[in-house]
Amino acid sequence: MNHITKPTSSGLRAVEIARSKAEAEKRPIRILFVCLGNICRSPAAEGIMRELTKGMPDSFRPKLDSAGFYGGHAGDLPDRRMRHAAFGRGLHLDHRSRVIRTSDFDWFDLIIGMDDRNIDDLHEAAPSPEAESRIARMSDFAVHYPEADSIPDPYWEGAAGFEIVLNLLEDACAELKKHI
């Protein structure tokens, strides 16, 4: 069994670099959550983080957004199953799916992928090594799930898959919030 210490040092390093960028420009950190379709995992992460940070003063509250690599759902609300599962936890998800752009790597300080494929795609799409240094893996912050190395794609799974995703994301977002 792997014993992974979380949050991982690589995740914390990306957050630290991202924070320095925001602090140098004297503004709140900007975080982009990224998955494949931008209708399940990343809009849920965005919604959870928005809820967790809503009480913060304007000058500190992070700017949040989400995007995906696959454009087949562009303009759509999150998947009905994810909206339903999130609603059960008091979250209203109203993000509209969009494809990630190269300019996102400049605008956002921290870019967070959900699984190996997202992370590989982000490294490929990043315009510079500096931008690559600000890519993090969401599961690196899931401290109560030390064995989780991704937020698994729930799209082809049953309802339980959406609850697992939300459990992981709630844990990871709560931990991430402590470091931003």
Ligand code: 4NP
């Ligand atoms: P997501 O889930 O990446 O968490 O938004 C998916 C949504 C749609 C598809 C795949 C994954 N799709 O193939 O359409």
